[in-house]
Amino acid sequence: MxxxxxxxxxxxxxxxxxxxxxxxxxxxxxxxxxxxxxxxxxxxxxxxxxxxxxxxxxxxxxxxxxxxxxxxxxxxxxxxxxxxxxxxxxxxxxxxxxxxxxxxxxxxxxxxxxxxxFSFESAVMQEGVPLRHVAQGRNVAMYRTNLACTPSGPFQGDMVVSMRPVKSRDVAKVVEISGRFALAHGAPLHVGNAAEIGIKNLSKPDYGDAVDILPDEVPVFWACGVTPQWIAQxxxxxxxxxxxxxxxxxxxxxx
The missing domain is CATH 3.40.1640.10 (PSTPO5379-like)
Incomplete structure (x- = not known):
């Protein structure tokens, strides 16, 4: 890096x-x-x-x-x-x-x-939970979903989420840590099956870089501030x- x-x-x-x-x-x-x-x-x-x-x-x-x-x-x-x-x-x-x-x-x-x-990532890593995109110097993987935002005037559309692979044993810890950071999207929106929120292929993010998900890991999804870009489009x-x-x-x- x-x-x-x-x-x-x-x-x-x-x-x-x-x-x-x-x-x-x-x-x-x-x-x-x-x-x-x-x-x-x-x-x-x-x-x-x-x-x-x-x-x-x-x-x-x-x-x-x-x-x-x-x-x-x-x-x-x-x-x-x-x-x-x-x-x-x-x-x-x-x-x-x-x-x-x-x-x-x-x-x-x-x-x-x-x-x-990104604001909660240092707190997560300080607790001994590695984040692969940081370790590899890559951008976080981000995906468009089927989760509708509440519209306002011309602004309407679906949410974008960021994804980080987390070991199953660390999911509860990551949820608790990120939940402290309300200005950093807070706790995850979804854990596990990506198809449930409209994501077809985790290896092909809409934004950012794909990262591997190892057998002992699950994908964890947070609301993402790229949402306004997609909403504007x-x-x-x-x-x-x-x-x-x-x-x-x-x-x-x-x-």
């Missing part, structure tokens, strides 16, 4: 300079990582309601004022430059992936920072900008 950035500011500056473009899992342990959703002000109220109605996939860390780039949870940071990767969607279609969105910034953009399951939103899957904004807040 490449160098681990221990502090959020160090990782953000490396992202800003283009020196770090990888998934942020395993970096800045103990700090809250956040998914990003940027929408024009005209859609911001409906998206705020969507987050409030769907707190498991969309736990709000912070909502910024229109045009604001520096969040209170990370003084000195710039949300247009300090994430390892961004995705731009127009009319529900993925247009491009960038490492800097300064040229696209608009004064009416409203930014939502949404909690990420499903809803044919005219414009939104998100983080690239697995590439989070790392805040100065402790988890």
């Amino acid at each position: 490449n160098k681990i950035f221990e502090t959020p500011s160090e990782l953000r500056l490396a992202s800003r300079s283009g020196k770090f473009t990888q998934p942020t899992a395993g970096h800045a342990p103990g700090y809250i990582q956040a998914n990003l959703m940027i929408v024009p002000q005209a859609q911001a109220f409906d998206f705020l309601l969507f987050c409030q109605r769907n707190p498991k996939p969309c736990p709000l860390v912070e909502v910024l004022e229109p045009g604001q780039l520096e969040p209170a949870c990370a003084p000195g940071a710039n949300l247009a430059t300090d994430i390892p990767g961004y995705r731009v969607y127009r009319d529900g279609e993925f247009v491009e992936e960038l490492d800097d969105i300064s040229a696209l910034w608009q004064k009416d953009f409203v930014t939502f920072l949404i909690g990420c399951s 499903s809803s044919r939103l005219s414009l939104c900008i998100t983080h690239a899957p697995g590439k989070m904004f790392v805040t100065d807040r402790r988890g």
